[in-house]
Amino acid sequence: MAGILDKEYSQYWETVVQTMLDGLMIVDPEGVILSVNNAMEQLTGYSQEELIGRSCEILNCDSCFGALARGGDKHCALFKDKVVRNRRCTLSRKDGRPVYVIKNAAILRDKDGLVVGGVETLADCTELVAKEEVISSLRKELAIEDSFEGIIGKSMNMQKVFDLIRSAAQSDAPVIVYGESGTGKELAAAAIHRLGSRSNGPFIKVNCAALNESLLESELFGHVKGAFTGADRTRVGRFEAANYGDIFLDEIGDLPLSTQVKLLRVLQEKEIEKVGDHRPVQVDVRILSATNRDLNRLMEAERFREDLYYRIGVIPIYLPPLRERPEDIPLLIDAFIQRIRLKTRKPIRGIDKAALELLSHHDWPGNVRELINVIEYAFVLCTGEEIMPSHLPATILGRSRPLSAGKPQKPSPGDRDERETLLEILRRTDGNKSEAARMLGISRVTLWKRLKANGIQVEKIVQR
Numbered sequence: 099m100a101g102i103l104d105k106e107y108s109q110y111w112e113t114v115v116q117t118m119l120d121g122l123m124i125v126d127p128e129g130v131i132l133s134v135n136n137a138m139e140q141l142t143g144y145s146q147e148e149l150i151g152r153s154c155e156i157l158n159c160d161s162c163f164g165a166l167a168r169g170g171d172k173h174c175a176l177f178k179d180k181v182v183r184n185r186r187c188t189l190s191r192k193d194g195r196p197v198y199v200i201k202n203a204a205i206l207r208d209k210d211g212l213v214v215g216g217v218e219t220l221a222d223c224t225e226l227v228a229k230e231e232v233i234s235s236l237r238k239e240l241a242i243e244d245s246f247e248g249i250i251g252k253s254m255n256m257q258k259v260f261d262l263i264r265s266a267a268q269s270d271a272p273v274i275v276y277g278e279s280g281t282g283k284e285l286a287a288a289a290i291h292r293l294g295s296r297s298n299g300p301f302i303k304v305n306c307a308a309l310n311e312s313l314l315e316s317e318l319f320g321h322v323k324g325a326f327t328g329a330d331r332t333r334v335g336r337f338e339a340a341n342y343g344d345i346f347l348d349e350i351g352d353l354p355l356s357t358q359v360k361l362l363r364v365l366q367e368k369e370i371e372k373v374g375d376h377r378p379v380q381v382d383v384r385i386l387s388a389t390n391r392d393l394n395r396l397m398e399a400e401r402f403r404e405d406l407y408y409r410i411g412v413i414p415i416y417l418p419p420l421r422e423r424p425e426d427i428p429l430l431i432d433a434f435i436q437r438i439r440l441k442t443r444k445p446i447r448g449i450d451k452a453a454l455e456l457l458s459h460h461d462w463p464g465n466v467r468e469l470i471n472v473i474e475y476a477f478v479l480c481t482g483e484e485i486m487p488s489h490l491p492a493t494i495l496g497r498s499r500p501l502s503a504g505k506p507q508k509p510s511p512g513d514r515d516e517r518e519t520l521l522e523i524l525r526r527t528d529g530n531k532s533e534a535a536r537m538l539g540i541s542r543v544t545l546w547k548r549l550k551a552n553g554i555q556v557e558k559i560v561q562r
Contacts, residue, residue, distance in 0.1 A: 121199070121220040124206075127177060127213055129154045141199070141222055143192035158190035161201070176203045176216045186223065198227040232440050247289035249282060250430050253423035259286070259415065266413045267293035272365070274350070274410050275388040277417030279541060280467030283388035286415060287346045290386060299343025302336045307349035315357055316373050325374025337370050340383045350410065351391035351402065358403045365409045385410060420462040420469065427458050430466060434473040435485070442477055449485040456487055456494050464540050471538075492519055493538065517552040529556045 115122055121138035125131055131149050139145055142157060149156070161182075176182055182203040189197050203218035245251070246260040266273045267290045275283040284303070291301045309317055316325075320335030336345060347353070353361065364370055365385065369378040387410050396402035420427070431449055439446050449457075453476075462468055476489040487495065520534075527533040535545040549556065 118219075119221075121222075123149075123154070123218045123220070124215055125154050125176075125218070126215045129177075131156075132215065138220070141191075141197060141220060142189065148192075159187050159201075161185055161187045176205060176218065177213070180205055182218070187220075189220070197222060198224045228440075228443070245429075245433075247285075247292060249285050249289060250433050251423060251426045252429060253418075253425050255418040255423050256426060259417060262413075262415050263289050264293060266290050266415065268295075269413065270295065270384055271412040272385045272387070272410045273413045273415060275386070275415045275417060277388070277390060278419050278465055279390045280465030281417040281419060282466055283390075283417060284346065284348060286417060287344075287386040287388060291344045291346075294344070294384075296343050296384060300340050301344050301346065302340035303346045303348065304336050305348045307352040311354040311356065314354070315360070318357070319360065319370045319372055321373035322375045325372070329374070332372075335370065335372065337364060337381050337383055338379060341381050342383075344384045344386050347385060347387040349389060349391075350387040351389040351393055351396055353402075355401070355403065358406050362403065362406050362409060365406075420465045424458055427469070428454060430469055431457060431473065434470055438473060438477050444477055444480070445483050446477060446480055446485060447483045450487065453485050453487045453490060456490060460494055464538065468538070468540075492522055516548070517554065520548060520552060520554055524554070524556060531556060 115135045118135055118137055121141040122135040123131060123138055124133040131152055131154055134146055134149050138149070142149070144156070154162070182201050185201045187199050187201050189199055191197050199220040200223050201218055201220055203216055205213050206215045206217060208214050246256075247263070249256070249260070251257075251259075263286060273287070273290055275286045277283050288301065291297060304318065306314065312326075316329075316333065316335070318336050320333050320338055321329050323329060323332045347361075360370075364381065364383075367378070368382065369380050371378055393402050393407055393411075397404050397407060431454065435446060435448065457469070457472070464471070472491060472494060473485075475491050476485045479489040480486070523534045523538060524531075531542060531545055535542045538545065540548075
């Protein structure tokens with residue numbers, strides 16, 4: 099009976115082997131491949147016909163070469179070590195790309211105990227290796243000597259900022275971060291939260307410029323069911339969600355006056371009222387805010403409340419623009435290259451000296467955000483291991499002057515370079531203004547103003 103069962107089950111071994119997710123390979127004592135399964139074909143890119151009868155050297159396994167280098171007399175490490183357990187190896191696919199595997203193997207003996215071959219299983223761990231590289235890179239980034247809580251900088255200006263962030267984190271007073279667009283105001287606020295006594299509480303972010311007045315009030319303070327058309331349920335606002343933590347109000351200079359009054363009450367009374375409800379809700383929240391606008395001018399224009407200004411600005415922090423800390427540019431470029439390389443998996447390792455010189459002397463109206471966009475742009479064009487000047491956008495190469503984010507002027511002969519740059523970027527992006535603004539390191543509003551000043555109509559460019 100047992101013999102009949104053995105014969106019956108032996109019929110299924112081929113099916114079992116061919117449906118395995120791990121690659122399987124059988125070799126003779128000389129390392130010649132005798133058999134492979136379907137998963138092995140997918141793993142290596144070779145067909146069974148291309149593998150069977152060939153030496154396993156065709157796979158360029160680094161652990162086997164390592165065995166030879168250590169004085170082994172056989173190419174296949176299995177016949178030296180007799181057994182392989184959970185060994186990480188790198189193979190070469192047919193197309194030349196590396197594939198990372200975890201190998202398990204054992205020798206095969208006949209009934210007399212003589213070695214007649216070996217069997218190996220290979221599990222693809224390429225994704226695991228990629229994730230480990232990301233983790234390693236992030237650890238290196240966090241451990242960068244010239245960085246602080248993910249903010250990179252060794253300049254004296256940034257060291258002063260880091261000291262102020264440390265001091266502000268120890269207080270529970272409201273903090274306001276001033277700085278041009280793209281200088282990293284949100285990073286500074288996040289650092290204050292992580293270093294402060296409320297780090298175990300929530301960190302809630304709100305962009306005050308992204309919502310209209312009616313939505314903003316509901317977003318900040320919440321609403322009760324039936325408060326307005328479409329309010330089919332009671333909603334918790336951002337302040338209530340941030341209880342016992344920090345709330346970050348970005349672009350606070352764009353806050354409507356009506357909302358400013360209610361925000362003042364939160365600061366004074368430590369309570370909010372949901373839209374459509376008169377009952378106060380107690381909240382314990384520290385307010386961190388940021389703006390790229392001049393609040394003093396807004397107060398003169400009666401667009402920002404003076405009492406709110408003094409309430410939110412107990413601890414002011416000023417982030418310097420990138421042009422005022424040029425010594426940080428090489429550090430930032432190295433960090434961004436490593437970060438984008440892991441994301442894109444392109445083999446770019448560094449930047450050419452001439453390209454670095456160009457970036458170091460650029461004005462950077464879009465600050466660090468513009469620098470990130472420039473490196474991303476270079477990654478698209480670069481096919482080698484080093485970013486060259488030819489991989490940089492026109493605004494960097496000197497064919498045009500950097501766009502100004504200031505008040506738009508009427509077109510004049512001196513604006514010709516700027517006009518050409520705008521036209522070139524819009525052609526590249528097929529008229530996509532959001533993408534064009536991102537590449538230039540400026541906001542959509544600033545781009546619209548520059549287009550208007552230079553008499554450029556995007557629709558006409560797209561139609562050509």
